[in-house]
Amino acid sequence: MIRNILIIAILAGLATVFVSLFWNFGSSDTLTPLATHYANNGVEEVGAPNLVTSVIVTYRGLDTLGEVTILFLVAAIVSFFLKTENTNKEENSPKRETSEIILTASRLLMPIVMVLGIYVFVNGHLTPGGGFQGGAIVATSFVLMLMANPRFQINHRIIATVESVSGISFVFIGVLGILLAGGFLDNKILPLGTFGKLFSAGAIPIIYSLVGLKVGSELSNILSNFQGIQMKNYKQ
Amino acid sequence: METIALITAFALILIGLFGILSNKNILKIIIGFSLFDTGLHVLIVTVGYIKGGTAPILDKVVGTSNAAxxxxxxxxxxxxxxxxxxxxxVTALMLAYALKLYQAKKSLNITDFKELKW
Structure with a gap:
């Protein structure tokens, strides 16, 4: 009883704060000076039509490197937590067969979903989307595959190789930026090219593709760890 | 426009906090955290809204000259x-931790875990 009253009191307190924030909020009419700089000079400095991408990959590229590192850390901790002893993986079987609709649909959809993910991260500097979104879509195709076939084993060696190679190349491109251009993760190590074309904006398509591959393989790794635990529970 | 987004954001934050505080099941608490998270994301995007502005992607309509x-x-x-x-x-880590807790005590009720309570 006291607990419920306390919960309601906390929520009511927060709600009053929110109401006063709400009444005093008005969207501004003009951009902040920093955003104005990005809007006016982003095209000459970075050459990407998608300004969010130029902020993420070039202006705040170090942030993105940290973000990818955190994702890697999460994947590592999850696989440490959920380590399974794969003794006899053949004998365990799901309680129920997968329905035919999901089986057929996943066979049809999986390649399409994967191509969509690759499209999203390759075109990250031109259209909405980018490495993180594309990587998540690629991982979705693995979810579909796991739903259709719960015994499916993702090849950990391939995933680990893709993940480490793309991570190391990301840092390597960043260091190349110090040597050949203005600083760490500068995208001008390649020519900026024609504005709005696929091969433009310097190193951004390469960096974002690497981020996409890395995110996709990390998310698939986390998924396959959770799936491994599920298989273990079937056995018991 | 920004009114709807603000109301959604604040409502999501409050619903999430209510879920975190009132539920006993660890999985439901994690869902509460997810809702709280989503509300914060909507709130941050709303703060960056400019009246009548469009997405920050340059094309034929929004050229380099009038982008700002x-x-x-x-x-x-x-x-x-x-x-x-x-x-x-964070969600993936919480889920992995919840799995470990379930394996330890065969229970997802948070009142069963008293070791750190004083």
Whole structure:
């Protein structure tokens, strides 16, 4: 009883704060000076039509490197937590067969979903989307595959190789930026090219593709760890 | 426009906090955290909204010359992308931890875990 009253009191307190924030909020009419700089000079400095991408990959590229590192850390901790002893993986079987609709649909959809993910991260500097979104879509195709076939084993060696190679190349491109251009993760190590074309904006398509591959393989790794635990529970 | 987004954001935050505080099941608490997270993301994007602005992607309509007058602030959107990824990582870690807790005590009720209570 006291607990419920306390919960309601906390929520009511927060709600009053929110109401006063709400009444005093008005969207501004003009951009902040920093955003104005990005809007006016982003095209000459970075050459990407998608300004969010130029902020993420070039202006705040170090942030993105940290973000990818955190994702890697999460994947590592999850696989440490959920380590399974794969003794006899053949004998365990799901309680129920997968329905035919999901089986057929996943066979049809999986390649399409994967191509969509690759499209999203390759075109990250031109259209909405980018490495993180594309990587998540690629991982979705693995979810579909796991739903259709719960015994499916993702090849950990391939995933680990893709993940480490793309991570190391990301840092390597960043260091190349110090040597050949203005600083760490500068995208001008390649020519900026024609504005709005696929091969433009310097190193951004390469960096974002690497981020996409890395995110996709990390998310698939986390998924396959959770799936491994599920298989273990079937056995018991 | 920003009114709807603000109300949604605040409502999501309050619903999430209510879920975190009132539920006993660990999985439901994790869902509460996810809702709270989503509300914060909507809130940050709303703060970057400019009246009548469009997405910060340059094309035929929003050229390089008039970009500063037409787009919304790209920086909160970039920050929210980071926040979404971190939120996903936190959720994955919480789920893995919940699995471990379930394996230890065969229970997901948070009142069964008293070791750190004083």
């Amino acid at each position: 007058d037409k787009i919304v602030d790209p920086i909160p959107q970039a920050l929210v992308l980071t926040a979404i990824v971190i939120g996903l990582g």
